[in-house]
Amino acid sequence: MDGQAKTILQRIIRKIPNKKLEVTLKSWDRLSTEQLESLDCTQPKWLFLENLISRCGEKRLGLKAVTKLEMVYYIDNPNQGTWQAFQLMEAEDDAVSVSFTQFRERFKANLEEDFRHISIRMKKLEDGAIWIRIAWGDNFRKPNHLKPTYVVHYLQTPYVFFLNFMSKHKPFLYEALFRATRHTSIKEAHLSGRSLTALRDLVMRQYQQVFPTKDRTLKERNGTPLHPNIEKEHAEYAERRHQMACEAFGDGILPKLERAVYKLETRYRGNSSNTLNDKDELFRGVVKFSSSNLLQSFHHCVATGIVEGPVTPLLSSITQKGKNYFVITDKVPGATH
Amino acid sequence: GHGSARQVALSPRSRSYGRSCVEPPSLFWQTPGRLTALGQRTPTARGAAKAYNITVRMYTVALLVQNEWKLSYVTPLYRFQYTKLKLYSRHLAAFILAEKQQGVAVEVGMEAGFRVTFSAVFGLAEKEEDAETVFIQIYSKPMFAADTPKMVWRGWLTCVNGDPEYLRSLPPDFVSLPLFCSNGSEYLTARVKSWFGRTFDCSFGSLCLSSATLNWLAALWTGCHPTCDIGYLKLYWSMPTQPTLDVEYTVNPHDAWELWNxxxxxxxxxxxxxxxxxxxxxxxxxxxxxxxxxxxxxxxSLVKVSTALGSAHQDGKIKIGSSDYITTLLTLLTECALLKTPV
Known part of the structure; x- marks a missing residue:
């Protein structure tokens, strides 16, 4: 094992928590059962690493195997940084019939044309996700395996997710994706977060959605008659708030989004007694909502009345549009409300 | 002596709440029955923020600016004398070393001893009644003489625009420096507090900032904008949802000032x-x-307010971003400390 491979192996091992070492090495599938058994995952990392390096030596494993280990770990633990969602646009007629083999060949060929030194690994998972690891180099430098870009794409869908990518590589990556997926343009989805699964579930709507029921609209149309039993009325209110929360943010286990950011470029909206009302200038600001599960928090806000219903489109757009970054402007510039 | 008399006066009250193990939320702390240095006299008006204009001791003021400070209140110090700062330095250093040698300390590490410096920061006091600020630095002396001592802790006691009526009412042997700010390990903070308690018969308590105080800071800092760029006005709320929702609102400084104005x-x-x-x-x-x-x-609840001039957190942690307008901040915090100081 050469110096570079050792450095990268060290970086990966340092990243993996002790309790996940065994599982990861098993799914790596490069060491024999005896070799795995000879390793003690409870050892201090530096000692464990020394032993691992010597096992890798026995098997003559090199850089390629090491990068595979990293990929195996990332696939099982994708929360390694901030993922950004993108959407491919303007599909060609044959986009629907692209196979994994075609995708792989076109993608690799395209990037290898542009870069003399580049390392691309690709793997298709059972759920249809294609995982791509790219270590970038250039004409003079070997690929930098310390800062690889990860790309996840689901074939026959327009969605692509990027982790650790630099703007200088953007045009090349886009071009390779266009050729491989048969699309002609791409746009930022304005959706990002640590949980890749959450982003995917959100854009592909893989969570329990609730739609407005006829029953409810009927009830509203008839208006709620003043009920003698106040408790029942309260229960109905609570029920309605819960329904609104579900319609806006879903029900059950919700995608684990951590934040939503709104850039406000609107005029000041105070109450009538407030000042600034006559001003045409913008009241600029940024509002950032964050939580360990944002949709769950918003759901709770609506259900408990902290957020007044019906839910404003600003908040429901997170699920409706699959976005968590918004720039908000007044509808008609120059006009007063 | 005076000490026992004060303790007798203190203990029944602190017990009378019957929930002394729980730190009460600061908002409800000012119950009518509680006696504090300022009683119920929370000001309803203040002077607008004024730029701080000092030429002396800029170096020490610069030290106040760099760090995050944990706030506490302190009851008046008995027989504290500015002429004895050198003596205090030696005593505190010896005290910390002695405590460490008793085997209490585990986190302090491999030091041969401590060097402590007490210094007075002249120029922060605003009124005649304000005592001068005292700044304390603790260095650990390394085992090997060749290494330079490392600063491991710093803290200061201050009083800026303290309530003159209260300050004048103190017996002559007492010095009131109600606001204590510390930066460093909890262990050393506890040692310093304990030494002060023993030496000057005073007691310390944690100082949380109410949302009313944070509101004042937001407004006063925003008011500075025309003369001093505040960079941004950031407000942080924490919402009681499951899981907790944090709301962070960054307002353009000019627009915030327009509203304020x-x-x-x-x-x-x-x-x-x-x-x-x-x-x-x-x-x-x-x-x-x-x-x-x-x-x-x-x-x-509003949990934090920040601008380029500084930040203040509900849990009693502050940062001073610039020495401009430092007086405004310290006046407000001195008042908070006096409001919590038991008499």
Missing amino acids: SICAQDGAEDMVSVEEVQRFMAGLETHLFRHFKIYLSAG
């Missing part, structure tokens, strides 16, 4: 800021957000 312009009283103006300013910001998101921020 339009509120102040209505009242006309120059150089004085009233609590109503502060409340209207904060309500104005909350309303703006409500009009967009229909969220009732009042259901949660």
Whole structure:
């Protein structure tokens, strides 16, 4: 094992928590059962690493195997940084019939044309996700395996997710994706977060959605008659708030989004007694909502009345549009409300 | 002696709440029955923020600016003398070493000893009644003489624009420096507090900042904008949801000032800021957000306020971003400390 491979192996091992070492090495599938058994995952990392390096030596494993280990770990633990969602646009007629083999060949060929030194690994998972690891180099430098870009794409869908990518590589990556997926343009989805699964579930709507029921609209149309039993009325209110929360943010286990950011470029909206009302200038600001599960928090806000219903489109757009970054402007510039 | 008398006066009251193990939320702490140095006299108006104008001891003031400080209140110090700072330095160093040698310390590490410096920071005091600020630095002496001592802890006691009536009412042997700010390990903070307690018969308590205090800071800092770029006005709320929702609102400094100015312009009283103006300013910001998101921020609590001039957290941690307007901040914090100081 050469110096570079050792450095990268060290970086990966340092990243993996002790309790996940065994599982990861098993799914790596490069060491024999005896070799795995000879390793003690409870050892201090530096000692464990020394032993691992010597096992890798026995098997003559090199850089390629090491990068595979990293990929195996990332696939099982994708929360390694901030993922950004993108959407491919303007599909060609044959986009629907692209196979994994075609995708792989076109993608690799395209990037290898542009870069003399580049390392691309690709793997298709059972759920249809294609995982791509790219270590970038250039004409003079070997690929930098310390800062690889990860790309996840689901074939026959327009969605692509990027982790650790630099703007200088953007045009090349886009071009390779266009050729491989048969699309002609791409746009930022304005959706990002640590949980890749959450982003995917959100854009592909893989969570329990609730739609407005006829029953409810009927009830509203008839208006709620003043009920003698106040408790029942309260229960109905609570029920309605819960329904609104579900319609806006879903029900059950919700995608684990951590934040939503709104850039406000609107005029000041105070109450009538407030000042600034006559001003045409913008009241600029940024509002950032964050939580360990944002949709769950918003759901709770609506259900408990902290957020007044019906839910404003600003908040429901997170699920409706699959976005968590918004720039908000007044509808008609120059006009007063 | 005076000490026992004060303790007798202290203990029944601190027990009378019957929930002394739980730190009460600062908002409800000012119950009518509680006696504090300032009683119920929370000011309803303050002077607008004024730029701090000092030429002396800029170096020490610069030290105050760099760090995050944990706040506490301190009861008046008995027989504290500015002429004995050198003696205090030696005593505190010896005290910490002795405590360490008793085997109490585990986290302090491999030091041969401590060097402590007490110094007075002249120029921060505003009124005649204000005692001069005392700045303390603790260095650990390394085992090998060749290494330079490392600063491991720093803290200061201050009083800026303290209530003159209260300060004048103190017996002559007492010095009131009600605000204690510390930066360093909890262990050393506890040692310093314990040494002060023994030497000057004083006691310390944690100082949390109420949302009313944070509101004042937001408004006073915003008011500085025309003369000193505040960079941004950031407000942080924490909402009681499952899981907790954090709301962070960054307002453009100029636009925040425009709002503040339009509120102040209505009242006309120059150089004085009233609590109503502060409340209207904060309500104005909350309303703006409500009009967009229909969220009732009042259901949660304001936990932090920050601008380039500084930041203040509900849990009693502050940062001073610039020495300009330091007086305004310290006046407010001195008052908070006096409001919590038991008599």
